Amino acid sequence: MKNLIKHLVLIFVLNTQVLPNGFKFVAMSDSRGPYNGVNDSVLSKLVNHILTNQHGVKFVVFAGDMVNGHEHDPARTFSELMHWKDVMGPIYENENFVWPKVWPVVGNHEIRNGKDEDNFRRAFPDVFGNGPDDEKGLSYSFDFGNSHFVVVNTDRWYYGDPEDTTDDRRDWHYVKHLDWLEKDLAEAKKRNVKHIFVFSHEMGFPTGGHLHDGLPNLGRNFVPPLDSTRIWYLERRNKFWNLLKKYDVDAHICGHEHLYARQSVDGVYEIITGSAGAPLYEFNPRYREDPDTVYPGEEMSYEKAVNYYKVLKYNYGPGKNSQASENFFGLKAFNYTVYDVQDEYVLVETYGGFLKKGTSNVLGTGIKLIDKFYINKNK
Numbered sequence: 515m516k517n518l519i520k521h522l523v524l525i526f527v528l529n530t531q532v533l534p535n536g537f538k539f540v541a542m543s544d545s546r547g548p549y550n551g552v553n554d555s556v557l558s559k560l561v562n563h564i565l566t567n568q569h570g571v572k573f574v575v576f577a578g579d580m581v582n583g584h585e586h587d588p589a590r591t592f593s594e595l596m597h598w599k600d601v602m603g604p605i606y607e608n609e610n611f612v613w614p615k616v617w618p619v620v621g622n623h624e625i626r627n628g629k630d631e632d633n634f635r636r637a638f639p640d641v642f643g644n645g646p647d648d649e650k651g652l653s654y655s656f657d658f659g660n661s662h663f664v665v666v667n668t669d670r671w672y673y674g675d676p677e678d679t680t681d682d683r684r685d686w687h688y689v690k691h692l693d694w695l696e697k698d699l700a701e702a703k704k705r706n707v708k709h710i711f712v713f714s715h716e717m718g719f720p721t722g723g724h725l726h727d728g729l730p731n732l733g734r735n736f737v738p739p740l741d742s743t744r745i746w747y748l749e750r751r752n753k754f755w756n757l758l759k760k761y762d763v764d765a766h767i768c769g770h771e772h773l774y775a776r777q778s779v780d781g782v783y784e785i786i787t788g789s790a791g792a793p794l795y796e797f798n799p800r801y802r803e804d805p806d807t808v809y810p811g812e813e814m815s816y817e818k819a820v821n822y823y824k825v826l827k828y829n830y831g832p833g834k835n836s837q838a839s840e841n842f843f844g845l846k847a848f849n850y851t852v853y854d855v856q857d858e859y860v861l862v863e864t865y866g867g868f869l870k871k872g873t874s875n876v877l878g879t880g881i882k883l884i885d886k887f888y889i890n891k892n893k
């Protein structure tokens with residue numbers, strides 16, 4: 515009852531704030547690393563950069579894979595999450611940010627053991643309990659200012675056997691409660707919100723490093739034709755994206771791939787703001803003369819990737835970007851994204867830094883503006 519009252523009071527506070535000049539929020543993702551499960555060094559530098567340079571930010575949404583996690587030791591995962599909160603301490607302690615300061619999103623690294631969903635709820639008790647019955651504390655939504663925010667769990671625990679290394683269903687990602695999502699989006703539209711942002715860890719359109727999974731989930735070593743399982747996942751991804759289109763969602767903001775990428779797919783932006791410290795990835799292989807060579811850092815050869823591009827309907831071939839849309843832009847950079855939310859538009863600015871030569875997870879440059887674009891509601 516105490517929690518319910520707290521939530522009702524906070525819903526009132528969040529929904530009645532006077533924000534005449536819009537507001538800003540930050541999204542970031544994927545900070546797992548070698549120091550008690552976290553890349554302390556890169557994450558701290560990004561956090562300090564936010565606090566020093568971004569004024570008017572009200573909260574951070576962190577799109578999963580905060581920590582490494584552990585398949586056999588859920589206590590260790592919990593301890594890593596506590597350590598992650600310590601590294602994020604300057605934001606949690608900053609009075610300019612509003613409750614709960616950081617909105618958490620479940621990533622596959624947080625859910626590696628049957629006890630991990632409860633771990634996550636225990637580590638992050640301050641979220642709204644309005645999600646589906648079996649995803650309370652993992653999926654939820656709220657209004658802030660003129661906008662609606664939905665956090666969708668795409669990394670459910672599969673109640674399989676963690677000892678069985680041949681069972682890869684634990685790596686299969688999907689949105690289970692599309693009905694809950696649709697009801698939530700429809701209700702938001704009835705409230706006439708100006709913008710809707712949907713968050714999950716897994717992306718709808720893989721851009722590199724995870725061509726084999728994310729929501730399409732084609733699996734490793736995919737060769738056509740599609741089997742019934744793959745068709746099911748693809749259709750599930752399509753239904754998810756169709757909902758975002760139907761309800762005029764501004765952007766799906768996610769991580770999982772350790773890079774920065776954004777593209778508008780059928781009028782809805784997908785923004786992958788994924789690496790706040792996790793080892794950086796290369797993008798999908800582009801057309802090349804030696805198609806069967808796997809280049810360092812790439813997930814697979816171009817030749818093998820074409821099997822995926824055909825099914826995913828990507829642009830590929832000479833001069834193409836091997837992505838879901840022509841307006842794709844991406845950089846192999848540690849990054850965070852800032853959203854300046856006004857009634858008529860959202861200005862997105864991305865700040866990032868690049869690798870130290872010869873490393874995969876060490877920041878070797880300063881952090882600067884690396885992308886800037888508008889999501890225009892009059893599109």
Ligand SMILES: [Fe+2]
Binds near residue numbers: 579621622715770
């Ligand atoms: Fe991930």
